[in-house]
Amino acid sequence: MAKAENNFAIQRRNAIKMFGIGSASGLLGLFGSNAAHAAPYQVPSYAKGMAPAKGALTIKDLKCAIIGGSPVVRITTNEGISGYGQAESTKPYLKPFVLFYKDYLIGEDPTNVERCMMKIRRMGAFKPWGSAVSAIEMALWDIAGKASGLPVYKLLGGKVRDRVRVYNGGVARFPRTGVEPADYAETVARMKASKEGFTIIKMGIGFHSAMGAGAPNFFYGDPAGPNNQPHANRGTLTEQGLKRIVASVEAMKKVLGDEIGLALDCGPGHMLADAIRLANVLEPYNLMWMEDMLTGDYRPYVNADDYLELTRSTTVPIHTGEQIYLRQNFRELIEKNAVRVVGPDVADVGGMAELKWIAEYADLHGIQMAPHGVFDGLIGNAAQVHAGAVMPQNFIAFEYAIATPEWWYDIIDGLPDPIVKNGHIEVWDRPGLGVDFIVKEAKKYLSEEDKTFFD
Amino acid sequence: MDFTEATKASRRDFLLKSSLSGLGLGLISNKLFGSASEKMNDLEMKVPAKGALTITDVKCAIIGGSPVVRITTNEGISGYGQAESSKKYLKPFVLFYKDYLLGEDPTNVERCMLKIRRMGSFKPYGSAVSIIEMALWDIAGKAASLPVYKLLGGKVRDRVRVYTTAVAQYQQTAGIEPADYAEAVAKVKALKEGFTIIKMPIGFHSRMASQAPNFFYGDPAGPRNQPHANRGPLTEQGLKRIIACVEAMKKVLGDEIGLAIDCGPGFMLSDAIRLCRSLEPYNLMWMEDLLTGDYRPYVMADDYLELTRSTTVPIHTGEQIYLRQNFRELIERNAIRVIGPDVADVGGMAEIKWIAEFADLHGIQMAPHGIYDGLIGNAAQVHVAATMPQNFVAFEYSFALPEWWYDIITGMPKDIVKNGHIDVWDRPGLGVDFIVKEAKKYLSEEDKKFFD
Numbered sequence: 053m054a055k056a057e058n059n060f061a062i063q064r065r066n067a068i069k070m071f072g073i074g075s076a077s078g079l080l081g082l083f084g085s086n087a088a089h090a091a092p093y094q095v096p097s098y099a100k101g102m103a104p105a106k107g108a109l110t111i112k113d114l115k116c117a118i119i120g121g122s123p124v125v126r127i128t129t130n131e132g133i134s135g136y137g138q139a140e141s142t143k144p145y146l147k148p149f150v151l152f153y154k155d156y157l158i159g160e161d162p163t164n165v166e167r168c169m170m171k172i173r174r175m176g177a178f179k180p181w182g183s184a185v186s187a188i189e190m191a192l193w194d195i196a197g198k199a200s201g202l203p204v205y206k207l208l209g210g211k212v213r214d215r216v217r218v219y220n221g222g223v224a225r226f227p228r229t230g231v232e233p234a235d236y237a238e239t240v241a242r243m244k245a246s247k248e249g250f251t252i253i254k255m256g257i258g259f260h261s262a263m264g265a266g267a268p269n270f271f272y273g274d275p276a277g278p279n280n281q282p283h284a285n286r287g288t289l290t291e292q293g294l295k296r297i298v299a300s301v302e303a304m305k306k307v308l309g310d311e312i313g314l315a316l317d318c319g320p321g322h323m324l325a326d327a328i329r330l331a332n333v334l335e336p337y338n339l340m341w342m343e344d345m346l347t348g349d350y351r352p353y354v355n356a357d358d359y360l361e362l363t364r365s366t367t368v369p370i371h372t373g374e375q376i377y378l379r380q381n382f383r384e385l386i387e388k389n390a391v392r393v394v395g396p397d398v399a400d401v402g403g404m405a406e407l408k409w410i411a412e413y414a415d416l417h418g419i420q421m422a423p424h425g426v427f428d429g430l431i432g433n434a435a436q437v438h439a440g441a442v443m444p445q446n447f448i449a450f451e452y453a454i455a456t457p458e459w460w461y462d463i464i465d466g467l468p469d470p471i472v473k474n475g476h477i478e479v480w481d482r483p484g485l486g487v488d489f490i491v492k493e494a495k496k497y498l499s500e501e502d503k504t505f506f507d
Numbered sequence: 508m509d510f511t512e513a514t515k516a517s518r519r520d521f522l523l524k525s526s527l528s529g530l531g532l533g534l535i536s537n538k539l540f541g542s543a544s545e546k547m548n549d550l551e552m553k554v555p556a557k558g559a560l561t562i563t564d565v566k567c568a569i570i571g572g573s574p575v576v577r578i579t580t581n582e583g584i585s586g587y588g589q590a591e592s593s594k595k596y597l598k599p600f601v602l603f604y605k606d607y608l609l610g611e612d613p614t615n616v617e618r619c620m621l622k623i624r625r626m627g628s629f630k631p632y633g634s635a636v637s638i639i640e641m642a643l644w645d646i647a648g649k650a651a652s653l654p655v656y657k658l659l660g661g662k663v664r665d666r667v668r669v670y671t672t673a674v675a676q677y678q679q680t681a682g683i684e685p686a687d688y689a690e691a692v693a694k695v696k697a698l699k700e701g702f703t704i705i706k707m708p709i710g711f712h713s714r715m716a717s718q719a720p721n722f723f724y725g726d727p728a729g730p731r732n733q734p735h736a737n738r739g740p741l742t743e744q745g746l747k748r749i750i751a752c753v754e755a756m757k758k759v760l761g762d763e764i765g766l767a768i769d770c771g772p773g774f775m776l777s778d779a780i781r782l783c784r785s786l787e788p789y790n791l792m793w794m795e796d797l798l799t800g801d802y803r804p805y806v807m808a809d810d811y812l813e814l815t816r817s818t819t820v821p822i823h824t825g826e827q828i829y830l831r832q833n834f835r836e837l838i839e840r841n842a843i844r845v846i847g848p849d850v851a852d853v854g855g856m857a858e859i860k861w862i863a864e865f866a867d868l869h870g871i872q873m874a875p876h877g878i879y880d881g882l883i884g885n886a887a888q889v890h891v892a893a894t895m896p897q898n899f900v901a902f903e904y905s906f907a908l909p910e911w912w913y914d915i916i917t918g919m920p921k922d923i924v925k926n927g928h929i930d931v932w933d934r935p936g937l938g939v940d941f942i943v944k945e946a947k948k949y950l951s952e953e954d955k956k957f958f959d
Contacts, residue, residue, distance in 0.1 A: 174733055175631070175733055181629075
C-alpha cells in the first residue's frame, strides 16, 4: 500500500509537470494520500473541493477527428486541459455523430461527469449509435483525472487488480485464410505464438466467419452479396455446416490444448435450434464461451428470451452484448440469467462508468464479464485497462485492442512497452487515462479537414 | 370508385403526369393484382429481372426544418419520405445508408431493408431508416401504379381516424393552471377538423416540471437540456395540480371527445400508479410515456407491467421504440394496453403494420405517434393506418411546419381532416408529391440540386 502511494505521488508530480497547472486536488485528499497535504503547489480554483464552483473548469469545445480511420474525440477546457476518447476504427463515419452532442456540453463542468452524461446519454442507442456518447464519456473521465491528478481508475472506485487480463481477438487473427479446419488450426497457432502470451484466444466461426459466404452447402439460404452490412447472413445450418464448425473447433483445440482458453465468436445469424445443437455438440471442448449466436453485433435488439432457452440447454457459457447500449438494455439478459457472460464494449455501451456498473450488476446475478473492444484503438485500450482494473471478480478478460494502422503506436505516449506481458496489461498510474498524443507526430496524420484538431 | 377503377384511373394519371418509359414493371405488377387469368399468365414475371428498376441516388434535404429523403431511380421515378421536423440534424444520418442501397431494386422493399435495418436504433437513430422505407414504398407504389396501402395488404377502412395533440393551443396559454388547460382544449374542440380525440401534455411532458412551484422533489433541469430532462418523485401538490388540470379539461370535453394524456417520461413508478388510480373516474383514452418513452433508448417493460396491472387507465408508450424486437417484452407480457410507434421512427410502414398485428394478437391497441412527421409522414400514416386491424384507435395528426408546406405539396385532400378522419386516397405510391417549382424556393444553397 505504501509503495502504491509512493508511485502515486510520483505519478502525480509527473502529471503536474506535464500539464503545468498544479493538479493537487481536493479529491486527492479524499483518497488519504499524504502527498496531497505535502504538495507545495498552488491549488487551482476548480480543484478546491468535491464540487468546483460553477464555471471554474468548463468545456470549451468538443472536437472530432478521424485519425487513420479511428474516430477520436477531444474535449477542451478553459484551463488548457484536454480529454481524449476513441471509438472503433470500423466507424470512420462518426464525426457528425460526435459533433451532434457539442451544444449540450459547451460550458459544462467536465469533472462532474455524470451531470454531463445526463445531458447526452438519452440521445444514444444500440451500436453504432452509442459510440459517440461513450467516447465522449471516456474523454470526460480523462479530463476529470487530469484535473485531479488521479488515474481514472481511482475515480471509478479504485483498482482491485494491478494487472488486467486481456484476450486475443485481434493479434495475428487477420487475415483469415480459409474455412477448413486446417486454416483454423493455422490461425490459432499464429495467435498462440504472438509475443503477448495471451491466455485466451477468440476465433470467429459460423456466421461470424467466412463460412457463411464461402463454405459450400453451409446453410439453407443464399449468401448475401458484398455491399451488405456486417453479418448479413442468417439462416438454418445444414448438417455439413454443423460438422464443419465442430471439425474446426476440434482442430483449434488440438493446437491450444487445455493450456490456452478458446472462445468462439459465432454470429449473429444462427437459428435457436441450431445454436442449441451446436453448443451441446461442443460441450466436450470446455470452451471459454460462445458469443453472439442469436443476436449481437449490429443487431439493435437483445431477444433475451431466446438466449435464456439457449443458456439453459447447455454447459457452454453463452455470451453476448457488444452492441448493447446502457444497463437498461442488459436488464432482461441479466435479471433472467439469460446468458452466462456479457461483453459490453466500453466504446459502445455508454462509457467507462456504465461498463463498471454493469459488471457489478452482472456479478450480482452470477454472470461473468468479457468485454468486447478489438477495434477500440489505443485510447480505447487505456479506457479498458482502467475500467478492467475496477471490476469485480466476475471479470475474465477484455478483448485487447489492436491499433490500425501500425503508426498509431508512434503517435501515442504512455502505454507500457511492451503493452501486453504474459497475457496481461499492468495498470498504470498516470493521471486521467494516462495516455496522450505525441502531437508533433500525430499531426502528420491529420486530414486537411481536421488539421486544427490539436490547436 | 371500386378497386380496379381506382387503380386504373390512378395509373392513367401517373402515366400522364410522368410520361416515363420504364413502366413495364408497373404494368406487370398491376396485372398481378388484376384478373385471375392475367395472374396465371404473368406468374413467371413475379420476380422482375435484376436491374430492371434500380436505385441511382439517395438524397436528403432539410426543407423548412424537416428532413426529406428522395430516392431516385434509373427510370425517372422518385420516392419521398419525411422525418420529424424536430430532427433538423438528420442529413448525415440519412446519407450514411446510401452506399448500401445504390444499384438495388427499390421495389423489393424488404431486400433493401435487410441491408440497412440493422444499422438503426431507438429514436432518433431509427428515423433515417424509417423514412428511407417510406420512400421505397412510394417508388414501389408508383412503379406498380398502386397506392401503397395495396402493397401492404389492402385497406380495411376507407377513412382513418386521427387524434390531435394541441401543441399550438397549449403553447398559446401559460400552460400550468387548470384554467389554461381548459382554455386550450376548448380551442381545440372548436377547430374545423372536428377531432374526436385530443391529447394534452401534463406532468413531466409539460411546463409543470420547470414552472409549477413545488412540483417535484428535484431541481428543474436548465434550458440547454435534451427534451424531457426532468425526472423525479412528485410532491402531493404536483399530484393535485395534474388532477385539477385533467378535471378542468374533462369539464370542457365531456364524454363526447376523448382525452388522452402525454405524461413524461420522468415519473417514478409509485407516482405513476397513484396518479393513474386518482384519474380513473375520468375514463381517459390513455396515459402515455409515464415511465419511459420519448428519447429514452430503452423500454423497461417490467415497470410498465406493474403500472398496467395496477389501474384501469390504459397505459401507452412506444414512440421511441425501433423494430418489433424491442416491442417484444411490452407486447408478449401485456405490459401495456396501447402502443404508439411512430412510422418515422419504428422502422417504417411495413414494420408498424406488423407490430399492429402483433399487438392485436395480444389484445393491445394502436395509437401511433407522429405529430412532427410532416405532410409526407402524414401520407405514410394514412396508408398504413388504413391497413391495420381493428385494434387501431387513431394516429396522431401531423401538421405542417412552417405553414408554406401546404403550398409545396400536392395530393392531400383539400380539407385534410373532416369529422376527425382523413379519407384514404388512391393515387399511386404515397399519393403526394412536391410541386417542385414552389418547393425549390425553400431549398437551401446546399440542397439546391435536391429535385434535379
